[in-house]
Amino acid sequence: MADNGKQNGDVVKVNFNFRRELARKVEGNLANYCYQCGACVGDCPAAYYSDEFNPREIMLKVLYGLGDELIREDSVLWLCTNCYNCHERCPQDVKPVEVIISMKNMLADAGIYPKGVDRVIATFESTGRTVPYSASIDNRRAKFGLPPLSPVPVDEIKQLLEPADKGDES
Ligand code: SF4
Ligand code: SF4
Structure with a gap:
């Protein structure tokens, strides 16, 4: 047998179960197309401020199916700001x-x-915003020539958040 220079410990065992589980949740099974170019890292604020966070490395772990390294108590995933720069x-x-x-x-x-998520959810449920409105937000927006924030249809949002089967209760 040819010696490929790898010890048993070097062999990556892809966890296809995790990949399949994730693929059911992400439309289009997008992770499979990552070719590890690293372009997503260059403009990532979380990667800029944290040595632990790197979207390219996260995508590599996804390709290997290393769910245990991502779905855990001290997961780095919460450092992502959802800014969509990587997108x-x-x-x-x-x-x-x-x-x-x-x-x-x-x-x-x-x-x-993280504990803060509970607070964000409660704020969203009561105000329709993840950050509570304050006049100072509009003042800061005005300095950039932006209009005041639009009102949020809170009642409509509350209705959307109602459990789907609540109407069936009698
Ligand atoms: S996810 Fe990141 S590393 Fe993968 S292809 Fe896209 S930019 Fe490149
Ligand atoms: S959404 Fe923003 S913070 Fe999250 S990985 Fe992409 S670029 Fe980084």
Whole structure:
């Protein structure tokens, strides 16, 4: 047998179960198209401010199916700001941010999320915004020539958040 220079410990065993589970959550199974160019890293604010976070490395772990390294208590995924810069940069249309959001949902389903998320959810449910409105936001927007924030249809949002089967209760 030819010696490929690898010890057993060097062999990557792809976890196809995790890949399949994730593929069910991300429309189009986008991760498979990542060719590890790193373009998503260049404009990523989370990668800029953190040595731990790197969207290219996250996509590599996804390709290997290393769910245990991503779906865990101290997951780096929460450092992603959902800014979508990686989405704009990626030449392969992988949409790393959407892959990451799907894995954040997997974390949330497992009850693993930072304490601050509860507060953001409560604010969203009561105001329709993830950050509470304050006049100072409009003042800052005005300095950039931006119009005041538009009103949010809170009642409509609350209705959308109602469990689908609530109407069936009698
Ligand atoms: S969405 Fe997340 S991974 Fe993508 S560039 Fe922004 S912070 Fe980085
Ligand atoms: S830019 Fe796209 S193809 Fe390149 S490493 Fe990032 S996700 Fe993969």
